[in-house]
Amino acid sequence: MSDATTDMSGGKSAPAAHGSLLSESPLMKKRNAAEARFKMYGLLAIVIGLVFLIFLVVSILRNGLPAFTQTVVNVEFTLTQEQFDEAESKMLKTAAYTEYFVNDVTQTLQQRGLDVDFDGDTIERVMGKVGGDLRTFYRENPDQIGQPVEFELSAASRVDRYLQGQLTRDMVVDGRFLEVADLDLVDALAEAGIIGSAFDWNFITGTDTGVDNPGGAGIGASVIGSFFMMMVVLLLSLPIGVAASIYLEEFAPKNRWTDLIEVNISNLAAVPSIVFGILGLAVFIQFAHLPQSAPLVGGLVLTLMTLPTIVISTRASLKSVPPSIRDAALGVGASKMQSVFHHVLPLAMPGILTGTIIGLAQALGETAPLLLIGMVGYVAREYPDGLVSGLLDPNSAMPAQIYTWAARSDEAFFEKAWGGIIILMIFLLTMNIIAIILRRKFERRW
Amino acid sequence: MKDMIPVDRKMSTMQDSKISARGVQVYYGETHAIKDVSVEIADNTVTAFIGPSGCGKSTFLRCLNRMNDTIDSARVSGDILIDGEDIYDPRVDPVQLRAKVGMVFQKPNPFPKSIYDNVAYGPKIHGLARNKADLDEIVEKSLRKAALWEEAKDRLDKPGTGLSGGQQQRLCIARAIATAPEVLLMDEPCSALDPIATAQVEELIDELRQSYSVVIVTHSMQQAARVSQKTAFFHLGNLVEYDDTDKIFTNPQDPRTESYISGRIG
Numbered sequence: 001m002s003d004a005t006t007d008m009s010g011g012k013s014a015p016a017a018h019g020s021l022l023s024e025s026p027l028m029k030k031r032n033a034a035e036a037r038f039k040m041y042g043l044l045a046i047v048i049g050l051v052f053l054i055f056l057v058v059s060i061l062r063n064g065l066p067a068f069t070q071t072v073v074n075v076e077f078t079l080t081q082e083q084f085d086e087a088e089s090k091m092l093k094t095a096a097y098t099e100y101f102v103n104d105v106t107q108t109l110q111q112r113g114l115d116v117d118f119d120g121d122t123i124e125r126v127m128g129k130v131g132g133d134l135r136t137f138y139r140e141n142p143d144q145i146g147q148p149v150e151f152e153l154s155a156a157s158r159v160d161r162y163l164q165g166q167l168t169r170d171m172v173v174d175g176r177f178l179e180v181a182d183l184d185l186v187d188a189l190a191e192a193g194i195i196g197s198a199f200d201w202n203f204i205t206g207t208d209t210g211v212d213n214p215g216g217a218g219i220g221a222s223v224i225g226s227f228f229m230m231m232v233v234l235l236l237s238l239p240i241g242v243a244a245s246i247y248l249e250e251f252a253p254k255n256r257w258t259d260l261i262e263v264n265i266s267n268l269a270a271v272p273s274i275v276f277g278i279l280g281l282a283v284f285i286q287f288a289h290l291p292q293s294a295p296l297v298g299g300l301v302l303t304l305m306t307l308p309t310i311v312i313s314t315r316a317s318l319k320s321v322p323p324s325i326r327d328a329a330l331g332v333g334a335s336k337m338q339s340v341f342h343h344v345l346p347l348a349m350p351g352i353l354t355g356t357i358i359g360l361a362q363a364l365g366e367t368a369p370l371l372l373i374g375m376v377g378y379v380a381r382e383y384p385d386g387l388v389s390g391l392l393d394p395n396s397a398m399p400a401q402i403y404t405w406a407a408r409s410d411e412a413f414f415e416k417a418w419g420g421i422i423i424l425m426i427f428l429l430t431m432n433i434i435a436i437i438l439r440r441k442f443e444r445r446w
Numbered sequence: 447m448k449d450m451i452p453v454d455r456k457m458s459t460m461q462d463s464k465i466s467a468r469g470v471q472v473y474y475g476e477t478h479a480i481k482d483v484s485v486e487i488a489d490n491t492v493t494a495f496i497g498p499s500g501c502g503k504s505t506f507l508r509c510l511n512r513m514n515d516t517i518d519s520a521r522v523s524g525d526i527l528i529d530g531e532d533i534y535d536p537r538v539d540p541v542q543l544r545a546k547v548g549m550v551f552q553k554p555n556p557f558p559k560s561i562y563d564n565v566a567y568g569p570k571i572h573g574l575a576r577n578k579a580d581l582d583e584i585v586e587k588s589l590r591k592a593a594l595w596e597e598a599k600d601r602l603d604k605p606g607t608g609l610s611g612g613q614q615q616r617l618c619i620a621r622a623i624a625t626a627p628e629v630l631l632m633d634e635p636c637s638a639l640d641p642i643a644t645a646q647v648e649e650l651i652d653e654l655r656q657s658y659s660v661v662i663v664t665h666s667m668q669q670a671a672r673v674s675q676k677t678a679f680f681h682l683g684n685l686v687e688y689d690d691t692d693k694i695f696t697n698p699q700d701p702r703t704e705s706y707i708s709g710r711i712g
Binding site: 253254322326328329330331332335342 | 542
């Protein structure tokens with residue numbers, strides 16, 4: 001020390017070596033340039049990230065939003081008592097209703113100077129089984145007979161896409177779904193202004209349909225499936241994960257065994273999710289004989305996957321509680337358990353909750369393990385009717401549903417898949433917002 | 447347990463000795479941190495432990511309420527008797543011991559709870575209060591003893607972490623005395639405080655001597671000289687010298703003590 005000081009004060013040339021402070025020395029210039037370059041790289045990285053994000057969001061919204069609207073035909077229709085009696089006495093009752101409807105629409109169009117030739121089959125291809133719908137309506141509401149009733153009939157998804165310009169006449173191949181001639185009717189309806197678009201609640205609340213009816217497919221049933229799975233995951237992984245972490249972090253002796261467990265937990269978090277799927281298939285379905293495609297099994301598999309995430313984040317947040325708090329609690333004579341449960345755990349709570357919700361969000365979007373336990377490809381045609389059936393009856397889940405739709409050959413399902421992604425993203429966003437709110441709320445100020 | 451071994455108590459060598467440590471050795475893994483320390487600490491006295499950093503004074507202090515138990519690698523041998531009872535006896539529950547031997551730490555560490563809850567926590571878990579009124583009384587008494595009542599009485603429901611550093615440390619002292627301990631251990635209680643807060647805490651320590659046996663670890667020799675009646679000088683894990691404070695500072699017997707208090711080592 002003392003040597004250095006004498007050197008510094010003794011060397012008379014010291015100020016000269018530094019030169020003027022008003023001009024940058026060459027080394028300083030280099031250092032500043034390096035710093036500026038580094039800032040540029042950082043900025044560039046952020047810009048690239050943002051561009052990708054914007055691209056992603058825009059393409060999801062562009063492709064997915066049409067799934068939330070549907071083309072509807074608004075027709076005012078009046079059925080007289082005689083017509084009703086006549087139709088009900090016929091052999092093909094719904095066909096009779098379809099015929100009335102065809103006549104009604106033809107008249108409406110003719111009133112507006114539009115002359116199109118079409119029959120019941122055309123109507124069925126464009127707007128589905130109208131005859132059946134009408135019959136059901138009038139049988140349930142006989143008092144409406146003889147009065148004009150406004151019907152809102154949803155058009156087929158191909159008509160949707162034709163009107164949106166995604167489907168052109170030369171792309172249409174005559175078949176049981178749509179014929180080129182049918183589009184004349186669609187054009188006429190559009191010109192008459194009785195075709196329009198409406199928000200498609202059925203997409204959110206409805207259930208999946210078979211491969212031949214993309215228009216009617218909804219994600220509702222699989223949202224419920226995902227909900228039951230998440231309940232299973234939450235109820236199992238939160239208590240097990242937190243208990244395991246508290247034991248490992250606060251009580252377990254530090255020895256070779258706990259080290260081994262620690263390494264294994266960290267490694268489990270990196271295991272590909274499909275491995276958990278095949279484990280679930282072997283253990284829960286083949287060994288324990290739990291039902292296939294059931295949200296309970298899905299939940300169990302996802303619990304296995306979420307546990308390491310929760311254990312790791314819980315241990316990290318327990319570790320981040322300052323040791324002075326543990327000392328303080330022990331110092332006033334709290335037992336180990338009291339110090340953990342009264343002081344450490346409340347302080348670790350925001351971290352635990354955030355970790356749990358992020359684990360849940362990860363599990364919510366997981367598809368691969370569901371492939372193996374039969375949730376992908378299962379057509380969820382109906383809602384479960386209770387808690388037990390919700391857990392044990394076969395169902396799909398949101399990501400599985402999206403995958404199923406995207407894998408179907410009918411292009412009309414693609415739009416549904418994009419729409420499903422929007423719904424999934426909304427759920428994930430909500431969960432993340434809840435995580436942020438909880439963290440803010442529970443956070444202690446020091 | 448007191449009633450079970452009355453013989454031991456009478457055998458205590460010094461009549462007014464509260465704590466007696468005999469041949470205490472502490473190891474952290476391979477490190478020999480405390481080497482054969484024997485010391486008698488009197489009741490109603492302030493005893494200061496001084497010495498350079500890493501000399502083992504804090505380690506020895508933490509032996510007195512078995513806080514070293516929380517460190518896995520720490521091993522303690524020898525006898526430490528409080529009121530003639532060996533606190534390392536297997537029958538002794540350290541939790542019960544710590545209610546009797548309170549501790550104040552270097553850095554103020556109030557719980558992130560209200561001032562009231564900070565003080566009330568100890569009495570609550572030890573069942574010292576039968577009802578809310580009892581608890582209120584204990585809280586008030588403890589805060590008064592810690593000279594914090596006047597400043598805190600209107601903000602008992604405010605977080606303890608919102609107090610100033612000196613107030614926080616006095617809150618920690620109030621928290622420690624709320625469990626009605628007989629011995630109060632203080633590990634450099636003023637090292638994070640400014641001179642004014644230090645003066646307040648020192649004044650408080652002097653008052654606490656009336657009811658407790660106070661053991662204080664300090665870096666500041668002036669502080670040891672101001673507040674303590676007895677001083678122990680630790681160096682490299684050894685207890686070099688232990689005597690009346692006046693004697694240590696005016697007429698040290700050991701050359702190492704003399705070097706330290708005159709600023710040549712440390």
